[in-house]
Amino acid sequence: MFSKILVANRGEIAVRIMRTAREMGIATVAVYSDVDADSPHVIASDEAVFLGEADPSACYLNVEKIVAAAKHTGAEAIHPGYGFLAENPVFAKAVSDEGLVFIGPPAEVMEDLGNKTVARRIMAEGKVPIIPGMISCEADVDRLCSAADEIGYPVVVKAAAGGGGKGMRIVEARKDMAEAVELARSEALTAFGDPTIYLEKCLDRPRHVEFQILADTRGNVIHVFERECSIQRRHQKIIEETPSPALDEDLRERMGAAAVAAARAAGYVNAGTVEFLLDGSGKFYFLEVNTRLQVEHPITEMITGLDLVRSQIEIAAGQPLRFSRQDLTRRGHAIECRIYAEDPEADFMPSPGKILFMRSPEGPGVRFDHGIQTGYHVPVNYDPILGKLVVWAEDRPAAIERMIRSLRECVILGVKTPIEFLIEVLSSEEFKSGNTHTCFIRDNCAAWKPDRGEDALAAMGFVAHEMAAPSFGTSTDESSTKSGPSSPWQTLGAWDLAR
């Protein structure tokens, strides 16, 4: 087993990986950019290496600097987290070329699956059902239009190198093709360094159901049940749950078998996720394989008791899986809500800024994986995820109630978050009935506005705080750096809160 690993990421996922490493007795190395010098992931690490300026290409996307940091600190393996270099085969290869271990699948597998058109060909050959559409890339708008005529509108323009909803646009009619192609290509180039795109049929209100895969270096491949990730905005998941309300045991068995077949067809090793779209008639189609730890992996951990990061590290160290499919049971229901710095009233526009105050939700069945603290500046340079709130309960209705309770306790002030919006989605009859699909937010929550019914209470709360605040002396602005008459408590507060 490794004695030290480097985590090539930031924010909540870096913190989460370091926690497991610590439990395994493995020392951790963080990397950071200038805007992240005081970030929770740096604080959580055993040692930290400065990479460079805030621009991702100078830090978290910089292969050379990260590999050098691992060599310099004596780390034996690198965990890439999700995003940034996690699905970059060039990085994986650079890591192994230096005699280090990449905690993830082999570079070649990543390269095949990272290219969606290649992945579609592999799956078609492996008899895994794929979504109707192109199996090669195309840049010419006229030829794309002809292909779309054949497939039938609406179609989805997708980045071949894509993932996480980036570089993806739905096209309803021929006239919108040129602009969608331009935007998708540009976004794909920025996010993945590769602008190539292709077309797929846009299915009507499908569900997004994915299977967690674990594969060791000895040829054992198992699935660890499904996750339903249908509640999305801008093609990015915001609420995930397991088990899926749409699956019965028979469908679960068939989809799980297809996921294992997909992993075998690709020669997969380590943790991965096989994503499917599921239509109303129970037909499912291969969407893509995510060759990384997923953002939403904790819900699988909650219902199985597994630690997927531990499994990843053990597999990377060459150990066989410690359990078979038959050893795994699932229990209860888990839900995750992603908490981003974004404004649900303004089409989920990013809302960077300073966290003036935060308090984590607690209590039975609650897990909040986050990378923020009071006084923390949410930088403009990276994905605006603040954390993931995960709950477990004995069944779906209890899990929904527990999530609503936890969201109410998840205090984040200073930046906009979707918490109020998430509470409304979870409280809706449509969600409670399990009728979730990828157009759920568009169909049910378009032009969402907050409920003003309790604003009068907020006004009274403001007055109560104004009346109560003087008891803290003249420097009542506890969240700012304004200096007032100093007491040990204020000094401690500023030190504790701000940095």
Add this chain to the structure above:
Amino acid sequence: MEYRVRIDEQVYPLVATSMDDKGRCTMGPAGEPEPVVIKVVSSNHVRLEIQGRARSIFAARSDDGTWIWCDGRARVVKDADLEERRKSRAPGATAREITPPTPASVVRILVETGDRVAKGQGIVTVSAMKMEMTLTAPYSGTVTAINTSIGAQVSPGEILAEIAPDDEGDGNE
């Protein structure tokens, strides 16, 4: 004490008596204040008990007002009286300006100085947190200045391009 508390467009006039040593006082709209109990939990947390039902209120002050949290709802709450005293300038016609809605970086400039542009035409594309958005012309006119460049880090309020309107009488004001 009388307060005029503003949340977005709505002003709530409230009256409150001072707290006794147990935090008891009355508070509410003028003419119908109710007995309440205020318990200070920390500098950011008060417990407000109204007729036997307690709510936890979290608060944090900023330059724009106080962020108030109650049961998952966050509101920026302002003292309307204080605001009026501080009011220095009329609200600008921000909707008529080419400015990013959030801190962002410029990825494309779609027009040049001297170009004629139609209302709704894309002017500058910016990217924030890996998401791209195109800022469009609020009215038809001629581009008189481009005040930014590709790669520049820009903030709300920063005017990225200036457009002279076609006709003063187009009724947009």
